[in-house]
Amino acid sequence: MPQAFVSTDRIRSLFTEAMSQMYRTEVPQYGTLIELVADVNAGCLERDPALRERLARAGELERIDVERHGAIRLGTADELFTIRRLFSVMGMQAVGYYDLSVAGVPVHSTCFRPIDEAALNINPFRVFTSLLRLELIEDEGLRSEAEAILAKRRIYTPRAVALIDRHEQNGGLTEAEAAEFVAEALETFRWHGEATVSAGTYKRLHDAHRLIADVVSFKGPHINHLTPRTLDIDAVQARMPERGITPKAVIEGPPRRHCDILLRQTSFKALEEAIVFAGDAEAVQGTHTARFGEIEQRGVALTAKGRALYDRLLASVRGEVQVGAGGAKAGAYDQELVERFKALPDSWDELRRQDLAFFRYSATSEGIAAAVNGTLAGDPEALIAKGHLAFSPIVYEDFLPVSAAGIFQSNLGTDQQQNYATRSNCDAFEAALGATVQDELALYAERQAASLDAAMEALGLAGL
Numbered sequence: 001m002p003q004a005f006v007s008t009d010r011i012r013s014l015f016t017e018a019m020s021q022m023y024r025t026e027v028p029q030y031g032t033l034i035e036l037v038a039d040v041n042a043g044c045l046e047r048d049p050a051l052r053e054r055l056a057r058a059g060e061l062e063r064i065d066v067e068r069h070g071a072i073r074l075g076t077a078d079e080l081f082t083i084r085r086l087f088s089v090m091g092m093q094a095v096g097y098y099d100l101s102v103a104g105v106p107v108h109s110t111c112f113r114p115i116d117e118a119a120l121n122i123n124p125f126r127v128f129t130s131l132l133r134l135e136l137i138e139d140e141g142l143r144s145e146a147e148a149i150l151a152k153r154r155i156y157t158p159r160a161v162a163l164i165d166r167h168e169q170n171g172g173l174t175e176a177e178a179a180e181f182v183a184e185a186l187e188t189f190r191w192h193g194e195a196t197v198s199a200g201t202y203k204r205l206h207d208a209h210r211l212i213a214d215v216v217s218f219k220g221p222h223i224n225h226l227t228p229r230t231l232d233i234d235a236v237q238a239r240m241p242e243r244g245i246t247p248k249a250v251i252e253g254p255p256r257r258h259c260d261i262l263l264r265q266t267s268f269k270a271l272e273e274a275i276v277f278a279g280d281a282e283a284v285q286g287t288h289t290a291r292f293g294e295i296e297q298r299g300v301a302l303t304a305k306g307r308a309l310y311d312r313l314l315a316s317v318r319g320e321v322q323v324g325a326g327g328a329k330a331g332a333y334d335q336e337l338v339e340r341f342k343a344l345p346d347s348w349d350e351l352r353r354q355d356l357a358f359f360r361y362s363a364t365s366e367g368i369a370a371a372v373n374g375t376l377a378g379d380p381e382a383l384i385a386k387g388h389l390a391f392s393p394i395v396y397e398d399f400l401p402v403s404a405a406g407i408f409q410s411n412l413g414t415d416q417q418q419n420y421a422t423r424s425n426c427d428a429f430e431a432a433l434g435a436t437v438q439d440e441l442a443l444y445a446e447r448q449a450a451s452l453d454a455a456m457e458a459l460g461l462a463g464l
């Protein structure tokens with residue numbers, strides 16, 4: 001009898017758990033952050049029984065503190081090609097293209113994540129995955145040296161690759177294979193304290209850009225942070241110092257609002273860690289700064305129109321107040337953010353009416369009863385007004401390039417905000433990936449439309 005395959009959702013959950021355990025052991029300060037987040041979340045739930053009730057009904061209470069995302073930085077097209085296949089085993093696909101060169105970081109990126117609603121509800125874990133753009137290194141000698149170093153490394157274990165092949169050929173993995181796959185895949189994300197390059201090479205790479213040293217000097221693309229969800233990001237940011245954690249200067253993204261939009265995130269500064277350089281002579285000690293912890297709070301996904309407004313407001317704040325190295329002007333930045341974002345409506349109904357955000361529609365029991373009596377209005381607005389059709393925000397599952405750049409910058413040693421001209425190259429990224437990246441706005445629009453169709457169907461109004 002053929003053996004049953006486990007779901008890709010289960011493999012993703014096993015992987016998330018294994019990665020979390022590994023990272024807590026590797027980066028003890030991350031464990032401290034997790035404890036703080038758990039404390040703050042528990043406090044929020046105690047103060048707000050309605051929130052507790054809502055999360056309990058959505059089945060989210062037990063996994064409130066579970067990690068929501070992580071990030072890696074890859075060195076070559078081949079590495080990106082294989083990571084797409086690896087994440088596919090866990091039901092994660094490439095969504096969105098992020099050009100970080102606009103912010104002075106020589107990478108472009110995508111987000112690997114589950115797509116459909118059921119999978120997102122089970123475990124929305126995503127990995128922000130960047131590919132180094134060596135063509136942005138100006139020094140030709142250094143560029144070819146970096147290329148040669150990267151060409152020699154193998155970041156996937158042979159067994160991980162064999163299991164990816166098996167998944168592709170058979171259409172799934174058995175429970176035993178899945179357990180083995182998770183253990184093998186984890187090896188790619190592990191930290192290696194021994195650099196593969198000499199102290200001299202490391203310094204030259206580092207002088208070109210700190211990020212280049214991080215990607216090129218090691219055996220693999222160590223996971224550089226994990227990010228749990230918090231119910232009150234401002235409280236966690238404010239309380240980090242109590243636990244000896246240094247937060248970045250400002251929370252990235254929109255300000256605190258009644259109706260949360262998109263994504264707010266902040267991180268603690270990357271730690272300086274001891275490493276050993278390669279070389280024939282005695283081991284040479286050094287330090288490397290790359291790994292940190294982050295927290296996130298997500299809100300509703302915005303439509304193209306809503307997003308354009310968000311981008312415009314954020315740009316106007318950043319044009320007005322630039323946070324300097326060391327966090328100067330952080331307070332003024334936060335204030336300006338709150339002020340200017342008053343231009344974006346802060347009620348679910350206004351966001352919906354003005355087509356600024358995506359919503360999930362459902363038929364209410366009153367609506368279904370009215371349908372039986374034949375007393376239903378015909379159009380969605382009238383149905384909503386009567387309480388026959390309900391709507392709730394669709395959560396934003398992706399990232400924000402300006403915010404991501406801020407997280408990168410802060411963890412490359414400075415809080416200084418930089419804004420450069422764009423040099424994006426999505427075609428090259430997709431060629432390396434071996435697939436096209438999906439359009440996140442189209443995915444949200446599809447989910448909204450499907451929910452409205454299903455609701456109208458339930459009310460017996462399909463086709464109207």
Ligand code: OOG
Pocket residue numbers: 070071072073128130224265294399400403404405407408411
């Ligand atoms: C990724 C930074 C971006 C986020 O949450 O926006 C990111 C990195 O530092 O490699 O994770």
Ligand code: NI
Pocket residue numbers: 069070071128225227294407
């Ligand atoms: Ni992150």
